[in-house]
Amino acid sequence: MxxxxxxxxxxxxxxxxxxxxxxxxxxxxxxxxxxxxxxxxxxxxxxxxxxxxxxxxxxxxxxxxxxxxxxxxxxxxxxxxxxxxxxxxxxxxxxxxxxxxxxxxxxxxxxxxxxxxxxxxxxxxxxxxxRSMSIRLAKHAQTIIEALYLKLGRPLNILTHCNAGKLATVELGTATAGIYTAFEAGIPLTVYADETRPRLQGTLTAWELKAAGVPVCLIADNAGGELMREGGIDLVIVGADRIAANGDTANKIGTYLKALAAADNQIPFYVAAPISTFDWTAKSGGDIPIENRSGDEIRWVRGIDKHGHETEVCITDPGIATVNPGFDVTPARLITGFITDRGVFVPEDLKDLRVNSHV
Missing domain, CATH: 1.20.120.420 (translation initiation factor eif-2b, domain 1)
Structure with missing residues (x-):
């Protein structure tokens, strides 16, 4: 299939x-x-x-x-x-x-x-x-997944954050692109999807992977570090919303913490993104604007009640103060490499990607 x-x-x-x-x-x-x-x-x-x-x-x-x-x-x-x-x-x-x-x-x-x-x-x-970008990116990501599978000689456990799948693009996704094609090629793997508070985009990742038959496990945001410490994660792949010229990467809030945990446990941490996500005018993460969103995203959650009805519930004092940045910045030093539609690049070689992109 x-x-x-x-x-x-x-x-x-x-x-x-x-x-x-x-x-x-x-x-x-x-x-x-x-x-x-x-x-x-x-x-x-x-x-x-x-x-x-x-x-x-x-x-x-x-x-x-x-x-x-x-x-x-x-x-x-x-x-x-x-x-x-x-x-x-x-x-x-x-x-x-x-x-x-x-x-x-x-x-x-x-x-x-x-x-x-x-x-x-x-x-x-x-x-x-x-659409074409997603397919090209998938080929490069699959190469990384295949190499790790051959190295370890066992089924892989891959962690991802937010939703950088089909729902975030018009084809295979970015972070999930190579996962889909690697699974289709017969590589045994399981994806661990962070729920990604407050908007729970990770639940969408889990939903689309399950629909495609890819083994997936939804986890609480704070569980990722412990799974890495236990040796339960082999690879982390995330998407990106903006990548600075030096490789600093803005992605959904919580990505930075996953990168820190991956670095502390010597787990490869890749960012998958098309060339259009690179902002060569931003020298570093300090030049990337971070969107602050409504506190109601933290105070309220939507779901299905026990009777099967869609509903929203407030999970705290509705008047409580909140801080709700939509994104964080992961420093380039924590990133193993960038999987793009034009190949895989380590942070130090992004200058070559910039020259070849004609941007």
Whole structure:
């Protein structure tokens, strides 16, 4: 059975019908529903409220938002306003900036009467590029997994954090891409998925892996370090929302702690991300903006009650103060390597990737 056939599509961009629909990931894993986006404002809100998640998918949705904006008006000023609105929706995810800026630059370079058709073509093209990227990245990640399996000579235990799977992209994912293809190639493995508070994206990773038949175990966020200390984890692979030129990496809050535990236990820690996630204008992690989100994400959780009804419950004093950064920065010194669609690079060699990326 192909692992590529078991998850719902995350985004539809219909160039002919000028229609955009996204999977509403706020409802997963309990319901699978799609939301039609009518304009750039709705695209920005879908990004902001996490209807769509994951840096690559956010970028594709941003590109689709620019196509929707061009349907409203092809005037340069209007497109600039739409671009700024979209980019402000999730400031840490650099794929969003990249996709929106790419669209805006291309559209500004042509006559207004050509922009509407071109915008939809470009958005569909970016979507297809992300799909191809995921497949290329998977090949490089699978090589690492295969080498470790041959070295250890036993089934592998791989830990991941947040959701950097199919739901975060338009194909195989980033952190999970090589896991899917390695499993399909017959390598025995089990994935340990951190639940990833407060939005519990790790539960989505577990859901999609289980749907694909990949052995998976959902664990509490704080269990990862103990599993590593016990020798129960062989490899850590995470995704990224923005990677600075020196390799410092912003990813979902909690990633830094996993990297520290991996380093202390001599466990390889890889970051899987496409070239569009690298921000060469950011010299280090200190240049990466960290999004702070609503405290209600900590105070409230959504799920299914014992009667099978969806509900939200408050788990603390509703007036309690909170601090809720959405991301943290893992220093490059804790990262074994970067798995990209253009190969695997250690932090010291990112300068070669930068030259080859023509960015």
């Amino acid at each position: 192909s692992v590529e056939s078991n998850s719902p599509y995350t985004v539809f961009i219909d160039e002919a019908e000028r229609r955009v629909a996204v999977l509403d990931q706020r409802l997963l894993p309990h319901r699978v529903e799609y939301v039609d986006l009518k304009n750039a404002q709705e695209a920005a809100e879908a990004i902001r409220d996490m209807t769509v998640r994951g840096a690559p998918l956010i970028g594709v949705t941003g590109a689709a938002g620019m196509a929707l904006a061009a349907d409203e008006s092809t005037e340069t000023g209007f497109l600039i306003e739409a671009a700024n609105l979209l980019k402000s929706a999730r400031p840490t995810a650099v794929n969003l900036n990249w996709a929106v800026d790419f669209m805006l630059k291309r559209l500004k370079g042509m006559e207004p009467d050509r922009r509407r058709k071109a915008a939809w073509h470009l958005a569909a093209e970016i979507c297809e590029q992300e």
